[in-house]
Amino acid sequence: MEMSPRGALNRQRTIQDIESAFLTLYQRDGIDGVSISGICQACGIARSTFYLYFEDKFAVLQGVEDRLLSALWEICRNLPDVMDHTSGTETALSTVTHIRENLEWYRALLSNRGDPMFVYRWKKDIVESLRRKLEQRNVTKLDAEIQGVLFSSALIGLYTHVTMECPDIPDRTLCRYMDDLLARSLRQPITPAQPY
Template sequence: MDMPPRRTLNRQHTIQDIESAFLEIYQRDGIDGVSIAGICQVCGIARSTFYLYFEDKFAVLQGVEDRLLSALWEICRNLPDIMDHSSATDTALRTITHIRENLDWYRVLLSNRGDPMFVYRWKKDIVKSLRRKLEQRNVNELDAVIQGVMFSSALIGLYTHITMECPDIPDQTLCRYMDDLLARSLKPISPR
């Protein structure tokens, strides 16, 4: 296996250092407390080095959010049959693994200091992925949208609670909650 060139490794390392410094300050002080000078001080780089990689502090945040949401989309974009719980559990386990691997970021992004746009974009992705499956089951468009919104809101609420309050909950238990949440959200809406 070929190793990436040294320059590429240095670039990746510098970006990781900047993101880690950003996270450290963001966790402590919120976005208003993050400054370019603070980031540079924490990771020991010059301002000019920061600007080689990022336009401003919001570009750091946007880059991390884009990466996290892209990884979630790759896991969930082609959901298996939503009523096949064994396949759904595999998708849920992969999602849980991703969140646990990036727990510090999810904790700050889902906290009261987090970015509401991150949650909004995540909900839209969940709704989009689930909506396709509901439409394949001939659920009308309005019901598919509403069920997707209900599921995405409840699911992100569950993830928020887990990341903030009980991060050590076993994966299989969390999957059981997620399966139950999905089943409740997808219950056919009875006409009035």
């Protein structure tokens, strides 16, 4: 049976209320301090209502993380030519816009109480996206992987700093830093260490 538009809207509102209550508790207490009863009390629903939408508190977190990473992947999966730094600006601006639109979630996930698996999965997506472009330019698989790891670690470090410490940095300035990180990560191929 198909859900009515009003039923779909109510469902979406309930999910948003649950996620919002989860976020408030998660920011304050970390995942260990989040409880189903706390979520239900904060958004004014019965436990049975919570379980209509989520299996447990981890499912709430997983659902939000999946949604954020999926949005980032949609923005970045078809990166322009990585050596043409001017064409990446729109992708960078779209990424910054997405993060700003979900700033409270990114603050929670990137904080010291955040989920390290979120960062790990995000890095893997960045590495995969960049690796494809580098391999198109005949960069070896290992070099592409390492350059991707360097760039993703630095980029997420930059996002973490901006999100936590200076969220008012202008978008174009942030994009300039992102472009500089990419340029530094791709500056020269990695050469194996020489034996002594």
